[in-house]
Amino acid sequence: MRADRLLSLVLLLQSRGRLSATALANELDVSVRTVYRDMVALGTAGIPVYADARGYQLVDGFRTQLTGLTADEARGLVLTGLPGAAAALGLAEAVAAAQLKLDAALPDALRERSARMRQRFHLDAPGWYQDGDEADHLSAVAEAVWEQQIITMRYETWSDVVSRRLAPYGLVLKAGTWYLVAATDGDVRTYKVNQILELAVLPERFEWPLGFDLARHWREHVVAFRTRLHQGTAVVRFAPAALPRLPHLMGRAVAEAATAGEVQPDGWTLATVPIESESHAEGAFLRLGAQAEVLRPESLRARIGATVSTLATLYELAG
Known part of the structure; x- marks a missing residue:
């Protein structure tokens, strides 16, 4: 939407200072001509932006307070350091927008430190011999997890294909592979998302289990797995x-x-x-x-x- 793009333009200039029309176009994946039109619209709306030979810049001292996060952007905050995972969940644009809003809201000194962290530290979850998980149903599972909706699935185990009705509690990315933690018949189990053959998200919702902690459950699951590993x-x-x-x-x-x-x-x-x-x-x-x-x-x-x-x-x- 154009309104979102105009806000992004203001936040980019606020967080990064002077930027050329080409740089802005590349950031927003639009044409330079579109940037020119949007800058005229910002000026008409009263945003104090000006251009010189080196690009566009906001008037010194101007800061917008329009940095509220949308629902998707808030969901994507946890993935700001994992762009591949964000893309797999369909949240790449939301994560980028959330990062931009956070940068715009930071004081200059902290913004510089945040930028330096992104320059010097990068998280790459998949192993050396794979590009990442190819899970056809990942986005649908993630939506069901978020909305607390019951799912049914046909699932390929190491020896058979089974049908399951599950309450999906959470998703875990481990060594480049997505795992679904879900309850069935009162038992909490773990499933590889890339082994789901068919998936249906039902309108029926489930109550979040009181006291359940996904991170703690996963740590306990890993310990139990390693205990069973050596037979x-x-x-x-x-x-x-x-x-x-x-x-x-x-x-x-x-x-x-x-x-x-x-x-x-x-x-x-x-x-x-x-x-x-x-x-x-x-x-x-x-x-x-x-x-x-x-x-x-x-x-x-x-x-x-x-x-x-x-x-x-x-x-x-x-x-």
């Missing part, structure tokens, strides 16, 4: 070169257990380390190549041996 142990010999790689390849718990192991005469370390399922452990130890030898359990050793044998045959044929 057993393995006795393994590690080459010296493997030990520095363990934190990156197998996690801190395995690395700490290996470091506390017994150094043998040949320089290798014998240790008992925690493992997840044998299928997961097989892949993890194979990443270490010839720098690790699993001794027990025998079933895991046999799995790795069979895979290595198959690989040897495959590469022998390829050669």
Whole structure:
């Protein structure tokens, strides 16, 4: 809307000082000609803006108090440091507008510090090998969370497709993936949003559970997940070169257990380390190549041996 754009123009000039017509056009994603027309409209409305050879500027000392946040802008405040997440939730424009209004409301000294923070610190949530979560139903889920509306969904688990009726309590962005925390049949569970196949948002609303704290619930969920993560142990010999790689390849718990192991005469370390399922452990130890030898359990050793044998045959044929 033009009124929103005119307000944005005033706030940009108030928070950043003199700006050229081209810079303003780029900020607002409009043409330079549109900026010229809008500046005439601002002058007609009594806003003390003037132009010189270097651009547009407000008269010294002028400050507008039109910095109230809209509902969407208020919702987006928590995401001002995560532009990718804001865009995924459909709040990119609202977050940008909220940031602009906050900058305009700050005293000059604090505004300079805020700008320096944005220049020097950037949060990038996704991992190195992914651009971010592609969740088709994220915006609809977010709206249901905000409006406290019941949802139904078809959801793909690791082994099946199930139907669920949920009260969506909140969304969590973890390592570039969105998770839905929701209640069903009196139990609070966690779902990956990108595994929702079909979604319906119902007009029926639910009451927010008294005392529920999303951040606290998530911390407890992570602790419980890590407790369940390691289902057993393995006795393994590690080459010296493997030990520095363990934190990156197998996690801190395995690395700490290996470091506390017994150094043998040949320089290798014998240790008992925690493992997840044998299928997961097989892949993890194979990443270490010839720098690790699993001794027990025998079933895991046999799995790795069979895979290595198959690989040897495959590469022998390829050669």
